[in-house]
Amino acid sequence: MKNPSLQTALIPADSGVLALGFSGTLGNIDAYISAVNRLPMLTHDEEISLAQKLRENNDLAAAQKLVLSHLRLVVSIARGYLGYGLPHADLIQEGNIGLMKAVKRFDPDQGVRLVSYAMHWIKAEMHEYILKNWRLVKVATTKAQRKLFFNLRSHKIGLDAMTPAQVDDLAKTLNVKREEVIEMETRLTGRDIALEAPMDDDDDKFAPIAYLSSDMQEPTKVLEAQQYDRLQSEGLESALGKLDDRSRRIVESRWLANDDGSGATLHELAKEFGVSAERIRQIEAVALKKMKTSLVAYA
Numbered sequence: 480m481k482n483p484s485l486q487t488a489l490i491p492a493d494s495g496v497l498a499l500g501f502s503g504t505l506g507n508i509d510a511y512i513s514a515v516n517r518l519p520m521l522t523h524d525e526e527i528s529l530a531q532k533l534r535e536n537n538d539l540a541a542a543q544k545l546v547l548s549h550l551r552l553v554v555s556i557a558r559g560y561l562g563y564g565l566p567h568a569d570l571i572q573e574g575n576i577g578l579m580k581a582v583k584r585f586d587p588d589q590g591v592r593l594v595s596y597a598m599h600w601i602k603a604e605m606h607e608y609i610l611k612n613w614r615l616v617k618v619a620t621t622k623a624q625r626k627l628f629f630n631l632r633s634h635k636i637g638l639d640a641m642t643p644a645q646v647d648d649l650a651k652t653l654n655v656k657r658e659e660v661i662e663m664e665t666r667l668t669g670r671d672i673a674l675e676a677p678m679d680d681d682d683d684k685f686a687p688i689a690y691l692s693s694d695m696q697e698p699t700k701v702l703e704a705q706q707y708d709r710l711q712s713e714g715l716e717s718a719l720g721k722l723d724d725r726s727r728r729i730v731e732s733r734w735l736a737n738d739d740g741s742g743a744t745l746h747e748l749a750k751e752f753g754v755s756a757e758r759i760r761q762i763e764a765v766a767l768k769k770m771k772t773s774l775v776a777y778a
Contacts, residue, residue, distance in 0.1 A: 577604030
């Protein structure tokens with residue numbers, strides 16, 4: 480239990496005055512459950528009387544009686560959530576917090592028994608605790624996801640994945656999208672994986688950090704990418720603008736016509752301009768040299 484003293488804090492210093500017969504330090508969860516199951520239950524008239532005292536006079540002794548008489552309800556509800564693998568004592572403690580919130584807000588004039596009213600508050604606290612602690616990564620955040628989290632396990636048949644028909648039936652029953660059912664089932668059947676390998680693991684190449692990390696976000700890589708983009712746009716256009724029409728035509732036809740580098744041949748351009756292929760090569764070499772000088776400012 481996270482804080483055993485919280486349970487005993489509910490016990491009045493003089494339990495004889497309240498006729499509860501619940502005293503002493505309960506350090507064992509089984510002893511605690513046995514003790515709360517022996518606490519007397521209140522009649523409807525007693526419950527209304529105590530609730531009125533609490534509301535009208537802020538009578539803390541009345542509040543204690545209301546809380547203590549319903550601790551067995553918390554134990555009973557907590558037992559239904561043991562399948563999530565969380566400590567029973569912690570579930571009970573969270574449920575007790577919900578019970579105390581319910582007692583504080585209970586209105587005896589509504590004609591509803593405290594046991595019915597408190598169930599919502601007890602379950603709400605337990606649900607919040609389970610969602611926060613069941614996994615390192617929170618598996619349910621939206622209202623639909625929370626609803627699925629606490630209903631999916633009970634609707635599944637065996638350990639196999641749900642069939643399309645079962646997915647459709649559950650989505651219709653809970654009034655959620657079938658895609659949300661599939662996503663939640665995937666989350667529940669998965670497990671937490673450490674991002675980095677343990678320190679004593681020599682073979683850490685299979686840890687997620689090895690294949691999820693990207694060096695493209697490193698400052699040097701970002702600057703290189705920015706420079707390359709600038710070179711491709713401003714720099715290249717500026718360098719081409721300093722060439723004469725024939726030189727620009729030759730460079731564009733040879734190197735910029737296709738992305739795969741399969742541009743025009745020297746002989747094709749020689750035929751177009753009525754000169755030899757060697758002359759085209761010379762013009763190209765001079766143009767590229769001139770462009771290289773222009774691109775230095777962008778490198």
